[in-house]
Structure formats: C-alpha cells, structure tokens
Amino acid sequence: MVDANSTESPLEAAAGTAGPHVIDAFKVLSDETRLAILLALWDGYEPFAGDDALSFSELLDRVDYDTSGNFSYHLQKLEDHFVESTPEGYRLKQAGHKIVRAVIAGRGLTDATLEPTEIDADCTICGEPLAIAYEDEHLYTICSGCGGKFGADSEKLPGTVMGFAFDPAGLARPTAEEIFAASVFRAMQKFTMQMGGLCPDCSGPVDSSMNICEEHSPNGICSNCGRRDQVQARWVCTVCKNSGHGPPGGNLVLHPRVVAFYADRGLDIGYDATDFETIVEVLEAMSNHDQEVVSAEPPRVRVTVRYRGDELRLLIDESMNVITVED
Ligand SMILES: [Zn+2]
Ligand SMILES: [Zn+2]
Ligand SMILES: [Zn+2]
CATH class of the missing domain: 1.10.10.10 (Winged helix-like DNA-binding domain superfamily/Winged helix DNA-binding domain)
Structure with a gap:
C-alpha cells in the first residue's frame, strides 16, 4: 500500500x-x-x-x-x-x-517477432500442417485446421497448440524446425525441473497444484475452463514467482519410468535440443498420453502412456508426485 x-x-x-x-x-x-x-x-x-x-x-x-x-x-x-x-x-x-x-538473452531482439512459418510437422489433433510464431517472448505452435488447444479468450495466439516462454536468443537458429525443436526441448526440461520442486530460473522451491475442471466438456475446447485438457498441473516458485502449467501427461515425459518405457521400444527422448525428427516423434507419442481423473478430492490423476501397442500407467497426486507405476 x-x-x-x-x-x-x-x-x-x-x-x-x-x-x-x-x-x-x-x-x-x-x-x-x-x-x-x-x-x-x-x-x-x-x-x-x-x-x-x-x-x-x-x-x-x-x-x-x-x-x-x-x-x-x-x-x-x-x-x-x-x-x-x-x-x-x-x-x-x-x-x-x-x-x-x-x-x-534478448540482445538486439527485444522486439523480435516471427510471423507464422510452416514447419515440417502435422497437428496431432487434426493432421493439418503446423506453423510456429514468436510474440511477447513466447514461441507458439499454431494450427489453422482445428483451432488448437485453447479458447479464443486465452492470451495465446489464435490456434495455439503449444506456447512456451522462449528467450529471443532462442531464435538464433537457422531453421524454423530447429527453433521449434529447441522450444519444446526447453519446455520439457523446465517442466521436469518444476516437477522436481526446483525453480528453473532461481533454484528456489516450487509449489505445485492440480487444477481439475469439474464441468469439463470432452469435445473440443471446454467452455468452462477454456482448455482442451481437463487437468492442468501448475507450478509457482515461492521465491521469484516464476510459474508454469501444462497437462500432467505431457509433463511426465521425462520421468525415468516413462523414458525407460520409450527406450525399451526404440524411442530415445530428452537429450538433443535440435533433433527435430525425434522431437516430432516424441510429441506424437505424447499425444497418446491419456489422463483420467480418478478422484477430485484428494486429486488423483491416472496418466496412461501408450506406445507401439504397449501401456504404462502412472498414478499422480496433487503435487505431481508419482504414487504408483504399473505396466
Ligand atoms: Zn490441428
Ligand atoms: Zn473444462
Ligand atoms: Zn524462482
């Protein structure tokens, strides 16, 4: 005051x-x-x-x-x-x-924007080609076919499938595919640190919570929560207020058991920031992750990972701790 x-x-x-x-x-x-x-x-x-x-x-x-x-x-x-x-x-x-x-990190590029540029990957929701665009220090992956994953009143660009904070320096790569791959890789690493309770910016402790839409409509973008995903994991750093959010299924992608599950089936993930083909394959694999609310109070969500006909199921609590793993 x-x-x-x-x-x-x-x-x-x-x-x-x-x-x-x-x-x-x-x-x-x-x-x-x-x-x-x-x-x-x-x-x-x-x-x-x-x-x-x-x-x-x-x-x-x-x-x-x-x-x-x-x-x-x-x-x-x-x-x-x-x-x-x-x-x-x-x-x-x-x-x-x-x-x-x-x-x-923003050197000479603070006003950096990137007009929508098509990349060599298709939307996992509708199959139309994806594009990337850069605005307000976020890299957005957008689809003009299906309208993406967020409602029109979200702050994201229209048609956003994914949007991640990304420093302008991240654009210092020769192709749109490499910029896209780097942004996804960075987000995966950042989510993994946050899930581990560590702020990727200041090393402070992070609080996590689970936001479950109680009147979720499973078809398209829900009018209640404005998202396609019913469950959203959220993190806030208790020291610097850095925050993040995302569907828990996607954020479990670098959990050791998930990495091992994919590796046993020939897909190695989580190492190379510029390997566009692997990143696209990982995103396709992640689009088969299912998340099901087992209980709202206390929040319990079951994530099912599917790849090549096999399944791995992880039960997580409100703090994104993995309680049980079944394969
Ligand atoms: Zn689409
Ligand atoms: Zn909803
Ligand atoms: Zn912090």
Missing part, C-alpha cells in the same frame, strides 16, 4: 515482501557507470579460459571512465551483490552474470 505521508521511496514502497536486499540490489544497479562495469566484466569473460578476472586498470580502461577515485567507489558498490575481487582482479559473481545474461 502506498502511504502519501510516508518517507519511503517508490522503490521501498513497491518492494513489498521482496525484502531489503532486493532494494539494495536495485539501488546499486541504478547507475550507468556500474552497469558499464558489469558489461565490461562480462565482455572480458571467456568461459573455460582460466583467468577470468580483469585488473583495476584494465577495467578502468574498458569502461573509459576518467577519475579512478570515483571509479573505485562504484566498483565497491557492486561488490556486495554482483562483483568479487580476487588476487587477480575483479570478476562477476553468479548474480552479476545473471543480470547481464538476462539482458543479453
């Missing part, structure tokens, strides 16, 4: 539950010279090159700052959170790397 008589700065007022260290970190960064120092340290950093520190004079040179007295003041400000000094010089701490990476 903002109190007009308060002596708090807007930053302090807005911080809410984020804590004083967050205010400190933002204050430290609100200076151009300090941002220049972070960038210069990142620029001087070569992964696996061994010595990744810059001496004071090297750094001063790179930032092109005139008074060394002021410069050490700014450097010192950064030392708590983002920069460390070693006998060899200065280098970025993990948090410093993260700040620069967050910006670099």
